[in-house]
Amino acid sequence: MELRGALIGCGFFAANHLHAWQDIPGARIVALCDRDPARLADYGDKFGIQSRYTDAADLFVREKLDFVDIATTAGTHRLLVEMAAQHRVPTICQKPFAPSMEDAEAMVRACEAAGIPLMVHENFRWQTPIQAVADVIRSGRIGKPFFARVSFRSAYDVFSGQPYLAEGERFIIEDLGIHILDVARFLLGDASRITARTQRVNPAIRGEDVATMLLDHASGATSVVDCSYATRLATEPFPETLVEVDGSDGSIRLGQGYQMVVTSPQGVETTDVAPALLPWATRPWHNIQESVLAIQNHWIECLRQRQEPTTSGHDNLKTFALVEAAYRSAGTGQTIDLTNG
Numbered sequence: 001m002e003l004r005g006a007l008i009g010c011g012f013f014a015a016n017h018l019h020a021w022q023d024i025p026g027a028r029i030v031a032l033c034d035r036d037p038a039r040l041a042d043y044g045d046k047f048g049i050q051s052r053y054t055d056a057a058d059l060f061v062r063e064k065l066d067f068v069d070i071a072t073t074a075g076t077h078r079l080l081v082e083m084a085a086q087h088r089v090p091t092i093c094q095k096p097f098a099p100s101m102e103d104a105e106a107m108v109r110a111c112e113a114a115g116i117p118l119m120v121h122e123n124f125r126w127q128t129p130i131q132a133v134a135d136v137i138r139s140g141r142i143g144k145p146f147f148a149r150v151s152f153r154s155a156y157d158v159f160s161g162q163p164y165l166a167e168g169e170r171f172i173i174e175d176l177g178i179h180i181l182d183v184a185r186f187l188l189g190d191a192s193r194i195t196a197r198t199q200r201v202n203p204a205i206r207g208e209d210v211a212t213m214l215l216d217h218a219s220g221a222t223s224v225v226d227c228s229y230a231t232r233l234a235t236e237p238f239p240e241t242l243v244e245v246d247g248s249d250g251s252i253r254l255g256q257g258y259q260m261v262v263t264s265p266q267g268v269e270t271t272d273v274a275p276a277l278l279p280w281a282t283r284p285w286h287n288i289q290e291s292v293l294a295i296q297n298h299w300i301e302c303l304r305q306r307q308e309p310t311t312s313g314h315d316n317l318k319t320f321a322l323v324e325a326a327y328r329s330a331g332t333g334q335t336i337d338l339t340n341g
Ligand code: NAD
Pocket: 008, 009, 010, 011, 012, 013, 014, 033, 034, 035, 036, 039, 054, 056, 071, 072, 073, 074, 076, 094, 095, 096, 121, 122, 123, 161, 162, 175, 288
């Protein structure tokens, strides 16, 4: 049976969702919603979707849906997720999940009470190179990981496509660090403590554009998560996340250009873990674009198998708690303990 979805929020990033939905057999976006009629018309025409709404409340009343994909910015997530829960429509919500922990927890509660699945579109861990690193860790080839560095440093102009990123009081941890912290959790497990420092180098924006974070993981491992949009490099790496993992028996280095070097008792192996360039993708975004297809495929599989998505709302509360704690640490200079509430 074909699964019928609706997409809310026809902005900058939603084009990737819509392209990816077209590539997923057995699922179809049957309706679109955006409060901006021009954007609604543009995406409706481009993707051949005739059912269009400027008011999400109308969409939920009039459409018979198997899921909804919310691709608006964080300020509207709670309202829309609670609306979906009220209509018992399984929901995907873009990151950042919410502007506050209170909102994030309320959304998880609303979906649990309605008995519907909720997945946060936290796609970075679904990138091909990140999955490749996780596969090596899982294989046991490098032994027990005791250290990781997960690093995203760039000077790419993200503000031209997403002008709101220059306007918020918070920037890099909330928008980008959230992905990188999630990757650290994905690779090394949950964190118990975090220490963070932030800087603003670009005077034209309001929030911080550099963040350096130190995490203690429950496993005993330590990680450094560092993010910058103020780093000019010989070859611009956007949007590559670089990873180093040291284990008791070896190491992994995911370097720029999507090259992964694994050193283990079996020797040294270099693998090209570059993402595919999907027909609708454009460099340098293709790594992220491929992960959109991967996470949406995962959602459909989970819906069909009645399984909890790996980045469920419940799981994402832990990534969101790291974001909140990082800002608290940067503000106070203190290490924040995540184990006591
Ligand atoms: P955008 O501002 O370009 O688009 C948001 C759209 O939502 C706008 O067209 C707006 O009119 C519409 N909208 C807002 N409130 C609405 C409502 N109540 N009902 C209907 N429509 C509404 O934003 P964007 O850059 O596309 O980002 C959207 C989200 O995607 C953000 O949360 C952002 O952080 C996230 N994002 C994720 C990734 C990723 O890789 N996961 C990449 C980029 C952006």
